[in-house]
Amino acid sequence: MIKITTPPVATRDVRAHPAADVRRFSCLSAPASLLLPPSLLPLSFPGLNMRKLLAILVISCWATSAHAQKADLVVTNARIVTLDPASTIAQALAVREGRIVAVGGNDAMDGLIGPATRRVDAGGRTIIPGLIDSHIHAVRAGLTYATEVNWIGAKTIPEAMERLRQAAKARPASWIIVAGGWSELQFAEKRRPTLTEVMSAVPDNPAYIQLFYSAVLMTPKAQQTLGISSDHLPAGITAERAAAGEATGWFNGSIVSISALFDRLPRPTFDDNVAGTRQFFTELNRLGITGIVDPGGFSIYTSHYAALQKLWREKSLSVRVAYSLFAQNVGAEFEEYKNLTPFLPMGFGDDMLRFNGIGERITGAMYNNNAPDAAAKDKFLEIVRWAAKQGLTVTIHWQEDKSVHQLLDLYEEVNKETPIAPLRWSIAHLDNTSPETLARMKALGIGWTMQDAMYLGGDRIVAQAGEAARTMPPIVTALRAGVHVGAGTDAHRVASYNPFVALQWMLDGKTVGGRSTRGPDETPSREDALRLYTVGSAWFCFDETRRGTLETGKLADFAILDRDFMSVPVEQIGATASVLTVVGGKAVYAADAFAGTK
Numbered sequence: 001m002i003k004i005t006t007p008p009v010a011t012r013d014v015r016a017h018p019a020a021d022v023r024r025f026s027c028l029s030a031p032a033s034l035l036l037p038p039s040l041l042p043l044s045f046p047g048l049n050m051r052k053l054l055a056i057l058v059i060s061c062w063a064t065s066a067h068a069q070k071a072d073l074v075v076t077n078a079r080i081v082t083l084d085p086a087s088t089i090a091q092a093l094a095v096r097e098g099r100i101v102a103v104g105g106n107d108a109m110d111g112l113i114g115p116a117t118r119r120v121d122a123g124g125r126t127i128i129p130g131l132i133d134s135h136i137h138a139v140r141a142g143l144t145y146a147t148e149v150n151w152i153g154a155k156t157i158p159e160a161m162e163r164l165r166q167a168a169k170a171r172p173a174s175w176i177i178v179a180g181g182w183s184e185l186q187f188a189e190k191r192r193p194t195l196t197e198v199m200s201a202v203p204d205n206p207a208y209i210q211l212f213y214s215a216v217l218m219t220p221k222a223q224q225t226l227g228i229s230s231d232h233l234p235a236g237i238t239a240e241r242a243a244a245g246e247a248t249g250w251f252n253g254s255i256v257s258i259s260a261l262f263d264r265l266p267r268p269t270f271d272d273n274v275a276g277t278r279q280f281f282t283e284l285n286r287l288g289i290t291g292i293v294d295p296g297g298f299s300i301y302t303s304h305y306a307a308l309q310k311l312w313r314e315k316s317l318s319v320r321v322a323y324s325l326f327a328q329n330v331g332a333e334f335e336e337y338k339n340l341t342p343f344l345p346m347g348f349g350d351d352m353l354r355f356n357g358i359g360e361r362i363t364g365a366m367y368n369n370n371a372p373d374a375a376a377k378d379k380f381l382e383i384v385r386w387a388a389k390q391g392l393t394v395t396i397h398w399q400e401d402k403s404v405h406q407l408l409d410l411y412e413e414v415n416k417e418t419p420i421a422p423l424r425w426s427i428a429h430l431d432n433t434s435p436e437t438l439a440r441m442k443a444l445g446i447g448w449t450m451q452d453a454m455y456l457g458g459d460r461i462v463a464q465a466g467e468a469a470r471t472m473p474p475i476v477t478a479l480r481a482g483v484h485v486g487a488g489t490d491a492h493r494v495a496s497y498n499p500f501v502a503l504q505w506m507l508d509g510k511t512v513g514g515r516s517t518r519g520p521d522e523t524p525s526r527e528d529a530l531r532l533y534t535v536g537s538a539w540f541c542f543d544e545t546r547r548g549t550l551e552t553g554k555l556a557d558f559a560i561l562d563r564d565f566m567s568v569p570v571e572q573i574g575a576t577a578s579v580l581t582v583v584g585g586k587a588v589y590a591a592d593a594f595a596g597t598k
């Protein structure tokens with residue numbers, strides 16, 4: 001399927017289409033000054049007559065034009081997975097003013113290299129389009145990234161405990177918070193840490209350790225500070241007890257009660273929010289991510305977007321963000337949307353930060369509810385009908401195929417009045433979606449954001465779903481059905497944000513514990529998996545013609561990888577990192593070997 005293309009591609013790209021717009025700007029406007037009335041022309045300078053003046057103007061105009069046509073950045077000696085329609089593998093690319101101006105062979109870049117051009121020799125490494133996570137709670141993750149500990153990638157309990165110890169050393173007496181993104185199956189011990197282990201790692205700090213949205217370990221110091229005890233539990237929270245009856249330090253609850261519990265934790269300061277957002281986005285850049293589609297989330301209110309906005313104002317965002325509005329006021333969701341959206345028209349923003357509609361929770365009553373009553377459906381319909389009229393994109397969290405008809409019935413009703421296909425509505429999750437559902441989604445033009453929930457949670461899901469897990473999620477069936485699919489993670493509380501872990505899982509169907517779940521029938525090719533994580537995801541923020549592939553005219557978002565994604569053994573894909581990540585032509589992350597580029 002992959003076609004190797006050498007120099008001719010660049011001929012098509014650049015030589016055949018000289019930078020006409022630049023020439024028009026710099027040359028045609030300069031001679032216009034010659035149309036000035038003769039009386040205003042400086043004819044009397046000693047040694048300068050009109051003929052000479054004209055010659056100087058024309059030469060300087062050519063010089064400006066030639067200079068303007070040089071690239072700002074040229075990368076050569078690469079294996080560029082362009083993901084263009086012909087699956088071209090190119091050798092070099094050139095960037096000017098944030099966009100790709102040429103893709104092709106090394107030789108084709110010669111004419112584009114001027115004295116000011118930065119040059120990068122990729123040393124034969126693979127370049128991919130910047131990855132885009134189509135469903136990641138990254139804005140929220142950024143708020144606390146500087147003040148939380150994460151266990152992503154920790155392979156043993158002692159390694160996890162060491163991360164707690166290091167955090168306590170860095171910030172003595174502060175809260176130690178692990179906000180999810182891990183599973184006991186990632187540890188060689190195949191169990192959760194105990195209270196004793198946590199206490200011996202961080203004896204002097206209050207510690208709060210969350211496992212998905214189902215359980216939390218709180219040390220006595222943490223319980224005391226939050227005013228919680230076994231006989232004084234928050235609503236929806238139960239204390240776990242060992243066989244002998246003593247409390248284990250673990251507490252159980254639902255997504256709602258655990259989110260409320262999390263909200264009791266001390267909030268990081270605004271400076272922490274800013275530092276955390278910056279660090280988290282750099283961490284995403286390290287993993288080749290250049291864009292995200294963010295669905296808000298529990299415990300993130302409009303005021304929490306201030307850190308993101310500050311970085312945007314300062315032009316220091318290193319990831320392109322398309323964000324939606326997640327309803328926070330259960331029972332008053334419609335009012336919330338009507339209050340906030342007059343200042344947030346669909347698509348408002350720029351290439352770095354853009355408003356992308358509403359969701360993933362539209363109403364509390366239709367969230368994780370497989371049997372909504374008539375009132376819940378009426379309320380929901382009222383909102384989505386309004387959203388369609390406003391031209392808003394709607395993304396929704398839905399888990400179960402068995403109940404998704406409740407949702408699709410309503411969408412079909414809206415679609416009769418206002419066609420929703422142009423608005424690119426989407427459903428997130430729905431791992432067990434059926435061909436019938438996919439056909440209905442296709443007919444409505446609804447896209448599917450698919451995440452690697454099965455990677456951390458697959459063992460539990462196999463226990464419930466049995467054989468059905470072999471087709472979860474049905475990636476190939478969805479592509480065959482012609483549904484728009486975006487890849488992603490749903491990080492960071494329920495999943496790792498690492499896109500290469502997700503890509504490996506897309507290709508091997510194995511859980512963190514090594515169990516094979518999804519079968520070969522639902523395993524995409526490497527190239528298709530990469531397409532879902534780039535141009536596939538870009539569709540969900542209306543950007544698939546602007547980024548997600550490496551072609552002339554596209555935004556210059558790409559990553560040079562430390563290994564060849566297309567050929568390394570599948571089990572090595574999860575450990576991939578970027579050595580140089582570029583967003584809009586600017587290096588936002590550079591490993592040591594490329595440090596001079598940043």
Ligand SMILES: [Zn+2]
Nearest residue numbers: 360397428429
């Ligand atoms: Zn969700």
